[in-house]
Amino acid sequence: MANLPDHTDTIIAPATPPGTSALAVIRLSGDRAISLVSDFFSHDLTRTPSHRARLGILKDGERIIDEVVITVFRKPKSYTREDLVEISCHGSPVVVREIVNLFIRHGARMARPGEFTRRAFLNGRIDLAQAEAVADVIHAETEMARQAAINQMRSGYPAELARLREQLIEFASLVELELDFGEEDVEFAKRDELKKLVEQIIPFINMLASTFAAGNVIKNGVPTVIAGKPNAGKSTLLNALLNEDRAIVSDIPGTTRDTIEDEITLGGLLFRFIDTAGLRPTTDAIEAQGVERTRQYMKRASLILYLIDLTQATPPEVHEQEQELKALNIPYILVGNKTDKLRPDELEKWKGFPMVFISASQKTNLDELKNRILEHFQIPEVRSGDVIVTNARHYQSLLETRAALQRVLNGLAKNISGDLLAQDIRQALHHLGEITGTITTEHLLDSIFSRFCIGK
Ligand SMILES: Nc1nc2c(ncn2[C@@H]2O[C@H](COP(=O)(O)OP(=O)(O)OP(=O)(O)O)[C@@H](O)[C@H]2O)c(=O)[nH]1
Numbered sequence: 001m002a003n004l005p006d007h008t009d010t011i012i013a014p015a016t017p018p019g020t021s022a023l024a025v026i027r028l029s030g031d032r033a034i035s036l037v038s039d040f041f042s043h044d045l046t047r048t049p050s051h052r053a054r055l056g057i058l059k060d061g062e063r064i065i066d067e068v069v070i071t072v073f074r075k076p077k078s079y080t081r082e083d084l085v086e087i088s089c090h091g092s093p094v095v096v097r098e099i100v101n102l103f104i105r106h107g108a109r110m111a112r113p114g115e116f117t118r119r120a121f122l123n124g125r126i127d128l129a130q131a132e133a134v135a136d137v138i139h140a141e142t143e144m145a146r147q148a149a150i151n152q153m154r155s156g157y158p159a160e161l162a163r164l165r166e167q168l169i170e171f172a173s174l175v176e177l178e179l180d181f182g183e184e185d186v187e188f189a190k191r192d193e194l195k196k197l198v199e200q201i202i203p204f205i206n207m208l209a210s211t212f213a214a215g216n217v218i219k220n221g222v223p224t225v226i227a228g229k230p231n232a233g234k235s236t237l238l239n240a241l242l243n244e245d246r247a248i249v250s251d252i253p254g255t256t257r258d259t260i261e262d263e264i265t266l267g268g269l270l271f272r273f274i275d276t277a278g279l280r281p282t283t284d285a286i287e288a289q290g291v292e293r294t295r296q297y298m299k300r301a302s303l304i305l306y307l308i309d310l311t312q313a314t315p316p317e318v319h320e321q322e323q324e325l326k327a328l329n330i331p332y333i334l335v336g337n338k339t340d341k342l343r344p345d346e347l348e349k350w351k352g353f354p355m356v357f358i359s360a361s362q363k364t365n366l367d368e369l370k371n372r373i374l375e376h377f378q379i380p381e382v383r384s385g386d387v388i389v390t391n392a393r394h395y396q397s398l399l400e401t402r403a404a405l406q407r408v409l410n411g412l413a414k415n416i417s418g419d420l421l422a423q424d425i426r427q428a429l430h431h432l433g434e435i436t437g438t439i440t441t442e443h444l445l446d447s448i449f450s451r452f453c454i455g456k
């Protein structure tokens with residue numbers, strides 16, 4: 001095991017959010033965790049077996065701080081694989097602070113964000129992808145995101161990947177062994193077997209990488225931009241979708257000047273709807289900035305809802321706007337608004353357009369619109385056990401692994417020398433190792449764990 005724990009000191013942090021609550025939990029982890037807490041507790045914890053809870057009084061000298069329940073976890077059967085103590089106290093910020101301060105005064109150190117999970121990783125209890133999944137579980141905003149993160153946290157990447165990686169390592173060392181023989185023409189690593197192995201790994205990586213499109217949507221949600229001309233009813237639609245008065249609506253064109261966004265869940269997916277300034281040429285400097293912002297957001301959207309005021313627009317005009325939309329190369333839906341103001345025969349002229357007809361102010365046909373939105377995101381239901389790549393860092397590493405493996409294949413076809421071959425194999429292994437953390441740098445670990453909350 002290359003990664004040894006970097007710190008052996010005993011750390012402490014509240015594991016529950018700040019503020020008043022029924023209960024709060026404080027955790028300590030490290031060699032001194034049990035004896036330190038025991039010194040201030042009414043019972044001797046040094047004799048308490050692992051996974052056992054005890055009710056008692058926490059005292060600073062003669063002063064009672066709180067009545068608490070303390071659970072002892074002995075290494076290696078704890079979250080961090082170190083001795084770990086959980087103190088359940090009353091959920092008062094004052095009590096929590098007093099307890100934390102008491103132990104800091106006597107030698108514990110305040111934990112950094114994610115430090116408990118970092119220790120779990122460094123002590124080999126979980127791999128890096130699983131550690132990252134812990135943060136994803138905590139931050140999951142939809143049921144599907146939670147399920148994907150739980151799967152990753154519990155089982156990590158498939159064992160199959162680890163097995164293929166082991167075999168690749170073997171080849172790397174065989175090829176490198178050949179190099180030691182210098183001039184002599186030896187071949188320990190059978191080239192056709194190496195080729196077979198690489199041809200096995202690439203489809204596997206393709207399979208994992210192909211889940212990222214769905215994984216990214218599941219984890220980060222879908223940025224959906226509501227665009228169109230001023231007064232089309234964009235802000236009214238945003239409010240109708242959110243079921244609240246989020247954006248100002250008025251009959252003055254150019255009401256919305258900045259983007260306004262909010263999230264809702266549709267069909268288990270998180271959508272971020274972004275209301276924008278209406279698209280029109282303008283001499284007003286501020287409105288012009290807003291229009292420019294709209295265009296930027298449209299370029300980065302996963303989906304555009306293009307709203308049309310059917311009482312104003314003409315088919316040739318909409319046809320022209322549709323051409324501009326097509327040029328963006330981003331999925332869009334044409335939404336004809338204000339049907340409440342139209343006679344049935346006036347709808348006739350729009351027959352040629354693939355349009356969803358709604359009335360945003362009357363909330364008519366919004367279900368049809370929601371269905372059309374969901375049709376763009378055919379996400380398979382995530383079942384327990386499914387592996388889905390939701391992490392952009394993993395996705396990047398998978399692509400780089402694949403590129404390096406492709407170079408191995410090309411090199412084999414061209415019969416390149418062993419040292420060049422070894423280099424490409426090493427690179428593939430490096431990128432593969434980045435995912436699970438067999439290859440890490442302090443810098444990478446810092447950036448991953450700093451996103452955690454303190455106490456996790
Ligand atoms: N009759 C009718 N009026 C609507 C409908 N939707 C919006 N309106 C009205 O159209 C006007 C403009 O609505 P907004 O939602 O502010 O339009 P917008 O597209 O956000 O406009 P800007 O922010 O100026 O770009 C308001 O007076 C709304 O009440 C609708 O479905 N039917």
Ligand SMILES: [Mg+2]
Pocket residue numbers: 234235236247248249255256275276
């Ligand atoms: Mg508006």
